[in-house]
Amino acid sequence: MSRTHSDDSSNVTARVVLVGSPNVGKSVLFNRLTGRYVVVSNYPGTTVEVARGQARIGETVCEVIDTPGMYSLSPITEEERVARALLLREQPDVVIHVVDAKNLNRMLSLTLQLLEAGLPVVLLLNMMDEADRLHLYIDHRALAKRLGIPVIPASLISGRGVEELKNIVSEYLSARQNRDLSSAD
Amino acid sequence: MSANISPLDRIATYPPPIEEAVRAIEDLLSDGYTLSRRAIALLLLQHDEEIEGTVRRREGEERFALIAEHIHRAQAHYREPLGMVILAHRQRQAQAIAQEVVRHPLKTGSGIAEWVGRVCMQPLTGIxxxxxxxxxxxxxxxxxxxxxxxxxxxxxxxxxxxxxxxxxxxxxxxxxxxxxxxxxxxxxxxxxxxxxxxxxxxxxxxxxxxxxxxxxxxxxxxxxxxxxxxxxxxxxxxxxxxxxxxxxxxxxxxxxxxxxxxxxxxxxxxxxxxxxxxxxxxxxxxxxxxxxxxxxxxxxxxxxxxxxxxxxxxxxxxxxxxxxxxxxxxxxxxxxxxxxxxxxxxxxxxxxxxxxxxxxxxxxxxxxxxxxxxxxxxxxxxxxxxxxxxxxxxxxxxxxxxxxxxxxxxxxxxxxxxxxxxxxxxxxxxxxxxxxxxxxxxxxxxxxxxxxxxxxxxxxxxxxxxxxxxxxxxxxxxxxxxxxxxxxx
Structure with a gap:
């Protein structure tokens, strides 16, 4: 499926890439953002192909790219290789790292690695509903402060957090645009 | 929300021999990689073949030999492969951060769902x-x-x-x-x-x-x-x-x-x-x-x-x-x-x-x-x-x-x-x-x-x-x- 950004990509001005380990909800987010449907399941490994779609986030028309699951930037499996190659090739304007809030201690390693790589990361803590049910309390503000990036609690299956995410991404993109403009002066 | 934290505070750090190698390799790399030079240096230390190929092509064999020298020197400090060392350090810091921000309940939840899940995996009940x-x-x-x-x-x-x-x-x-x-x-x-x-x-x-x-x-x-x-x-x-x-x-x-x-x-x-x-x-x-x-x-x-x-x-x-x-x-x-x-x-x-x-x-x-x-x-x-x-x-x-x-x-x-x-x-x-x-x-x-x-x-x-x-x-x-x-x- 080598569908590159063709057709009406002329007005696409930003590229948003979704990353994260398998089965954390990247495809749900993709569907929520783009209104397209890719199969979502409670089963790791469902996305092996790269899905692309468009979303309007704030004023910006974004190309949204869903990637196969990856545990780290050092690929072991074919799908991880695909995901990393995508990150390297696509020069994303925003990387949304989707994590399972319940297993934060296993997930943050990739966040650190993405930051290390200098990528513009937004962290989405998905499955907050399940974390709540387990009585896990997650201080997302402290986490945002510690990492220096936006951290958004969400429960994608019911749509919670999607609007906030869009706002943050939109802010991010316009801030960057302003920065680019001022540095061009 | 983007606070004024210096970039180095928010990312993982590694023990001195590795940090030194990273700095040295960073200096040998030219600009224009999609990933930061720090990340490229770390991936090189982890013997990532794809990245090695790219760097070799971009920087030339001579420069790559210098890089390899730094990698070799860093490796001499450890018995296990550098990849493992780096992974372990990053993992530890990630876990430390997680511990700071997550408060666990006193006892782990043992709801019906978890019980059903467990029962499905044990051969005696699972089959x-x-x-x-x-x-x-x-x-x-x-x-x-x-x-x-x-x-x-x-x-x-x-x-x-x-x-x-x-x-x-x-x-x-x-x-x-x-x-x-x-x-x-x-x-x-x-x-x-x-x-x-x-x-x-x-x-x-x-x-x-x-x-x-x-x-x-x-x-x-x-x-x-x-x-x-x-x-x-x-x-x-x-x-x-x-x-x-x-x-x-x-x-x-x-x-x-x-x-x-x-x-x-x-x-x-x-x-x-x-x-x-x-x-x-x-x-x-x-x-x-x-x-x-x-x-x-x-x-x-x-x-x-x-x-x-x-x-x-x-x-x-x-x-x-x-x-x-x-x-x-x-x-x-x-x-x-x-x-x-x-x-x-x-x-x-x-x-x-x-x-x-x-x-x-x-x-x-x-x-x-x-x-x-x-x-x-x-x-x-x-x-x-x-x-x-x-x-x-x-x-x-x-x-x-x-x-x-x-x-x-x-x-x-x-x-x-x-x-x-x-x-x-x-x-x-x-x-x-x-x-x-x-x-x-x-x-x-x-x-x-x-x-x-x-x-x-x-x-x-x-x-x-x-x-x-x-x-x-x-x-x-x-x-x-x-x-x-x-x-x-």
């Missing part, structure tokens, strides 16, 4: 649960309800009594030429065979299957099944991760062949591809065979046992033949969840839609091809060629057409078989032999194309060249054993 799932989910719901009640209602009721006679009447009235009439409403006609098979036979069966599959998938049962079968799989050279494509294979082998990408080694991918092509029946096939054999429970049992044996035997043999070590296994075990109805329905619909769009044109094409074959006599020629093979397996000549269909798609062949059974041409023994042979065949042309895409033409051809004679051989041996033992099924 009976698996059997229950298979009996009620697959046999009762898909086989008896989907393949029996629904098909009966659609095929005999709706199509048999109302639609087909009506269409036949009008086609005959409007088109006076018999050969053209045959194309639409003949024995293998576009309407009487293609459309009827697709809508009245395959649709209800595949629909009920996908519904059940989606419910199980969303509940989180499959990863637990993977854990349960992991031990068994290790014996045949696959790790539990390979259960993922195998389980998906019961939905569609073609998709599953694509999913073998998640396996780590080429060896595993090859074994999995082969087993998918040979011994994993896809949804359509599974459904039709359930429906076919539902009235012969003994035959159904032998069919299942035969396939499991073939799967294990061939898996074990392939693992012996192909050199290599089994890879390690880790799978995320998501929590058990109550599936959300709308998600299940959307997914079932998306899959049915996709399946239907793929098979419907093919069924119609098959009708046209068969019609052309009949007019030119090629169809009869092919049937004649197949007749000795069919006889070898102790089957009536009429089954030759089911096998011929089977070359198109296994489910199409199985559907043809369904017809034969309805007409009482086959006894229990013969049904069983045909069902086993057809299941072992390559599922469909689409899967062959996918194998070619993922594994290369040579491998795809080799796999096919092994599968067809093997399927027929198994059918022949089975038929012999059945006849000699005189078992009534």
């Amino acid at each position: 009976p649960i698996l059997l229950l799932v298979l009996y009620y989910g697959l046999y009762q719901f898909v086989g008896v309800f989907g393949g029996g009640t629904l098909v009966d209602w659609l095929e005999n009721g709706l199509f048999g009594t109302y639609i087909n006679p009506f269409v036949t009447l009008w086609v005959k009235r409007l088109i006076p030429f018999t050969p053209v009439q045959e194309l639409f409403v003949g024995e293998y006609g576009i309407f009487t065979l293609g459309v009827t098979y697709a809508v009245a036979l395959i649709l209800p069966i595949v629909g009920t299957f996908f519904l059940m599959f989606s419910i199980l998938e969303d509940s989180g049962y499959f990863p637990r099944l993977a854990m349960l079968i992991d031990r068994l799989f290790k014996k045949i050279g696959l790790n539990g991760r390979a259960v993922i494509p195998m389980v998906l294979g019961f939905g569609c082998d073609t998709m599953a062949t694509m999913v073998t990408r998640i396996l780590e080694t080429p060896r595993e991918r090859l074994i999995a591809t082969f087993l998918l092509a040979l011994a994993i029946p896809c949804s359509a096939q599974l459904g039709v065979i359930m429906a076919l054999l539902a009235s012969h429970p003994g035959a159904l049992l032998i069919w299942a046992l035969t396939l499991i044996s073939v799967f294990l035997l061939i898996g074990w043999l392939t693992a012996k033949v192909l050199p290599g070590t089994p890879a390690t296994f880790h799978i995320e075990i998501p929590p058990m969840r109550l599936p959300i109805l709308s998600n299940v329905l959307t997914k079932t619909y998306a899959r049915m839609h996709w399946y239907f769009r793929e098979v419907f044109p093919l069924f119609i094409l098959a009708s046209v091809v068969i019609w052309l074959g009949q007019i030119t006599g090629l169809f009869d020629l092919a049937l004649h060629a197949l007749t000795p093979v069919v006889r070898l397996m102790g089957l009536p000549d009429a089954t030759a057409s089911a096998f011929l269909f089977g070359f198109f798609r296994r489910d199409y062949g199985a559907a043809g078989l369904y017809h034969l059974q309805e007409n009482g041409v086959l006894n229990g023994q013969q049904l069983l032999v045909t069902a086993v042979t057809l299941t072992l065949f390559l599922p469909c042309i689409a899967q062959f194309l996918m194998m070619k895409k993922e594994r290369g033409l040579k491998t795809a051809l080799t796999i096919s060249a092994i599968i067809f004679p093997f399927a027929i051989a198994v059918g022949t041996v089975m038929s012999l054993i059945l006849r000699l033992s005189g078992v009534e099924l």
